[in-house]
Amino acid sequence: MTIQVEPVAVVRSTRRELSDDGWDTEASFIELATHIDPVALTGLDTFSHCLVVGYFDRASEGSLIRHPRGNTTWPLVGIFAQRAKDRPNRLAVSVCAIDRIEDNRLHVRGLDFVDGTPILDIKPWMAEFGPRGDLRQPLWSKELMASYWSDTSAR
C-alpha cells in the first residue's frame, strides 16, 4: 500500500543547512503552496501553538536501530524510539509557537525545520491532545536535548 501526499506549504527559515542544535536563534515562517487558499489558516492565531508535519527531504531511510547521533555512550535504540531524520517515511513533527498570520504566511517561533522543508500538515495544539499522565523518558534523551533549542555550548 503506497500513499501519496503533496506539500501544502514550505518552510522559510534563516537556517539553511542541516545542524542539530541551537534552533531558537532562527526565525522562520511557513508559506502556503499556491494550490491552498489562505482561508485554511483562518482562526489558527487563536491558538498559541501548532503542530507541524514536515518531510525530511534531504534525509535517507537509514538503519532501524542505532546510537542516537552516532554517540556510542548512548544506548542502541530503535528508530521509533528516537527522532532522527533518517527514518522510514522521513516524516518530521514539530510543535512551535504561533507568532502571526500574514496572508499566506504563518510566522512561527521555535520551528526546527531548515529552509525549504516541505510541509504536509498544520494542526492547532490543544492541551487535551498532549500526553496525559506522568511523563518518563530516558537520560540519553535529556542529554541529547540539552543544547537543542538554546546552544549553550557554542557561547
Add this chain to the structure above:
Amino acid sequence: MTIQVEPVAVVRSTRRELSDDGWDTEASFIELATHIDPVALTGLDTFSHCLVVGYFDRASEGSLIRHPRGNTTWPLVGIFAQRAKDRPNRLAVSVCAIDRIEDNRLHVRGLDFVDGTPILDIKPWMAEFGPRGDLRQPLWSKELMASYWSDTSAR
C-alpha cells in the same frame, strides 16, 4: 511534488467504526508491517508516551474552512486550525501512553485511531518537544474536547 509514503504498521483497536468521543474505553495496539524488523521498537518502552502519525484512510479532503463537527454555534475556522480528519493529505497525529512492547506489537493507551488505521511513523515523546511557553486555545476547542477521551454524556 508528490511524496510517497508506505505504512510501517497498522492499528488494532476495539473501536471499529468512526465516532468522535469516548476514546478511553478502547484498547488498542500498533502492529508493525512485515517489512519492518521489530528491532525498530527497541527502547521505546523507556519512554512513557509516544507520538503516532497515522493516515485517515476513510476520510476525504473536505473544504478548507468549516464549522468544527458542523456545529454552527462554533466559529468558521480553517482546516489548519482544527483536527478534523477530512483534510489535505489526511494525516493524523496522536500522542498516547505506552503500555508494553510484545514482539512486533506496541500496546498503547489513549490512541484515538480506529481499527485498521495505517501508521506512517512512531516517535518517542520527549518533554523538550512539547509546546514551550504559555498555552492559549479558543473556547470552542475546549467544548469540542469535553467528551473526547471520557464520554460523560453517554453515561
